[in-house]
Amino acid sequence: MNKFDYRIPYADTDKMGVVYHSNYLKYFEMGRTELMRQIGYTYDEMEKQGFYFPVVSAQCNYHAPAHYDDFITVETTISELKHVTVTFSYKVKCNDKLLVTGFTKHPLVNYAFKPTRIPQNIRELLIPHIESNL
Amino acid sequence: MNKFDYRIPYADTDKMGVVYHSNYLKYFEMGRTELMRQIGYTYDEMEKQGFYFPVVSAQCNYHAPAHYDDFITVETTISELKHVTVTFSYKVKCNDKLLVTGFTKHPLVNYAFKPTRIPQNIRELLIPHIESNL
Amino acid sequence: MNKFDYRIPYADTDKMGVVYHSNYLKYFEMGRTELMRQIGYTYDEMEKQGFYFPVVSAQCNYHAPAHYDDFITVETTISELKHVTVTFSYKVKCNDKLLVTGFTKHPLVNYAFKPTRIPQNIRELLIPHIESNL
Amino acid sequence: MNKFDYRIPYADTDKMGVVYHSNYLKYFEMGRTELMRQIGYTYDEMEKQGFYFPVVSAQCNYHAPAHYDDFITVETTISELKHVTVTFSYKVKCNDKLLVTGFTKHPLVNYAFKPTRIPQNIRELLIPHIESNL
Numbered sequence: 001m002n003k004f005d006y007r008i009p010y011a012d013t014d015k016m017g018v019v020y021h022s023n024y025l026k027y028f029e030m031g032r033t034e035l036m037r038q039i040g041y042t043y044d045e046m047e048k049q050g051f052y053f054p055v056v057s058a059q060c061n062y063h064a065p066a067h068y069d070d071f072i073t074v075e076t077t078i079s080e081l082k083h084v085t086v087t088f089s090y091k092v093k094c095n096d097k098l099l100v101t102g103f104t105k106h107p108l109v110n111y112a113f114k115p116t117r118i119p120q121n122i123r124e125l126l127i128p129h130i131e132s133n134l
Numbered sequence: 135m136n137k138f139d140y141r142i143p144y145a146d147t148d149k150m151g152v153v154y155h156s157n158y159l160k161y162f163e164m165g166r167t168e169l170m171r172q173i174g175y176t177y178d179e180m181e182k183q184g185f186y187f188p189v190v191s192a193q194c195n196y197h198a199p200a201h202y203d204d205f206i207t208v209e210t211t212i213s214e215l216k217h218v219t220v221t222f223s224y225k226v227k228c229n230d231k232l233l234v235t236g237f238t239k240h241p242l243v244n245y246a247f248k249p250t251r252i253p254q255n256i257r258e259l260l261i262p263h264i265e266s267n268l
Numbered sequence: 269m270n271k272f273d274y275r276i277p278y279a280d281t282d283k284m285g286v287v288y289h290s291n292y293l294k295y296f297e298m299g300r301t302e303l304m305r306q307i308g309y310t311y312d313e314m315e316k317q318g319f320y321f322p323v324v325s326a327q328c329n330y331h332a333p334a335h336y337d338d339f340i341t342v343e344t345t346i347s348e349l350k351h352v353t354v355t356f357s358y359k360v361k362c363n364d365k366l367l368v369t370g371f372t373k374h375p376l377v378n379y380a381f382k383p384t385r386i387p388q389n390i391r392e393l394l395i396p397h398i399e400s401n402l
Numbered sequence: 403m404n405k406f407d408y409r410i411p412y413a414d415t416d417k418m419g420v421v422y423h424s425n426y427l428k429y430f431e432m433g434r435t436e437l438m439r440q441i442g443y444t445y446d447e448m449e450k451q452g453f454y455f456p457v458v459s460a461q462c463n464y465h466a467p468a469h470y471d472d473f474i475t476v477e478t479t480i481s482e483l484k485h486v487t488v489t490f491s492y493k494v495k496c497n498d499k500l501l502v503t504g505f506t507k508h509p510l511v512n513y514a515f516k517p518t519r520i521p522q523n524i525r526e527l528l529i530p531h532i533e534s535n536l
Contacts, residue, residue: 022159
């Protein structure tokens with residue numbers, strides 16, 4: 001599991017006075033990037049080797065809003081690992097209060113965007129981070 | 135059903151050369167706003183009367199990417215109407231090709247953000263737009 | 269001069285209840301794209317031919333705010349045309365009220381991002397749209 | 403002077419493979435927020451006391467692009483302090499390389515958005531951070 005901290009900027013708020021809901025997908029991406037860095041294989045490095053993790057589905061459940069200047073934490077785990085597809089799951093919290101949960105599902109694709117079996121070396125890095133019941 | 139057209143700006147693309155996935159939640163919002171306008175009760179007017187439709191859950195399924203300068207259409211319907219909650223469903227297309235589907239779920243809340251039964255006059259405006267099998 | 273209309277989504281507002289200031293650079297880009305389309309040489313086509321217009325400087329002056337659901341108009345002209353560089357100028361209005369003015373400056377660069385003299389055929393398309401005193 | 407570090411997310415990039423230019427106004431805002439925190443009077447606190455710093459003009463000069471996963475630093479200072487208006491100036495760097503410079507100008511306004519003389523207690527906090535030749 002990776003924990004990533006982020007301070008909410010004014011830019012992310014809307015006229016309801018809270019974070020606009022689409023921004024949580026960006027926070028999920030930030031968490032995913034940091035989990036990959038923690039694993040020892042950055043997403044940036046992965047793209048430079050010709051592999052991509054496009055998003056094929058995403059879900060967010062909004063329990064409570066984040067506000068301007070809140071210092072949030074994004075907890076990221078791997079909740080499912082198949083031959084081609086990885087599912088990352090997320091919990092966004094502020095002072096231990098749960099704000100938003102969700103997941104994103106990503107097939108591995110190659111430079112030509114063809115779905116590709118996840119190579120054994122990457123698979124072995126991901127396995128220790130599987131937490132099926134986040 | 136409402137159809138809303140939108141030209142993809144450079145701002146919405148990412149380094150993969152396609153629309154960054156969180157932007158579809160913004161396109162859904164644009165479609166929802168236009169459906170409300172078509173119904174004859176704009177969301178802007180609704181907020182001025184002290185009612186809000188915050189998002190409690192959202193889901194996106196990405197079938198094919200949109201690109202810079204694509205002219206997309208967002209088709210919006212109401213897929214579920216309960217006492218307090220409305221679910222809007224969306225299909226994003228480009229030249230009749232289906233790109234993204236999804237839904238967003240919204241409880242009606244009052245000025246104090248308390249969930250509130252949808253008033254009969256609003257309910258009657260929404261009912262004709264229910265399409266359960268979008 | 270090109271006039272481009274845009275309806276302000278909730279996504280573009282912030283907790284001050286108005287459009288967050290960085291979004292006007294996106295509206296400028298939308299106006300620039302439409303001016304190029306009007307000229308008969310879309311920016312998309314230009315990129316496919318290996319030319320780019322990166323931004324080297326930008327300025328915005330905020331006179332009055334735009335709000336959610338406002339229907340704004342972006343007026344775009346070319347205010348300066350040099351050997352390598354084009355400056356686009358913008359006026360954002362709502363119901364004829366001037367909200368924001370600004371400009372963006374762009375050198376033409378080739379596929380290798382080397383600054384390049386603007387080809388004569390592109391220059392001739394741009395010249396009729398120069399309005400030095402917007 | 404305040405130094406604020408930020409990791410570039412995928413969300414901030416565009417199809418040119420670099421950070422989309424409007425995002426630097428968000429980075430400037432993040433820097434400004436952190437300078438205020440360093441000063442000992444957060445912008446969040448200021449708004450809760452009924453004062454706002456809306457942006458009346460902004461300028462960006464783009465020297466070199468930032469890329470995905472770059473770890474940038476935003477250096478923020480106060481470059482001008484008048485009776486009503488503060489100008490913040492910014493340098494965005496990556497590994498000591500200068501990427502973007504700019505400024506934003508803000509009048510102090512009260513709860514009714516009337517321009518207001520900056521109170522003496524706030525003025526005294528701001529003065530030590532004036533660096534006229536950033």
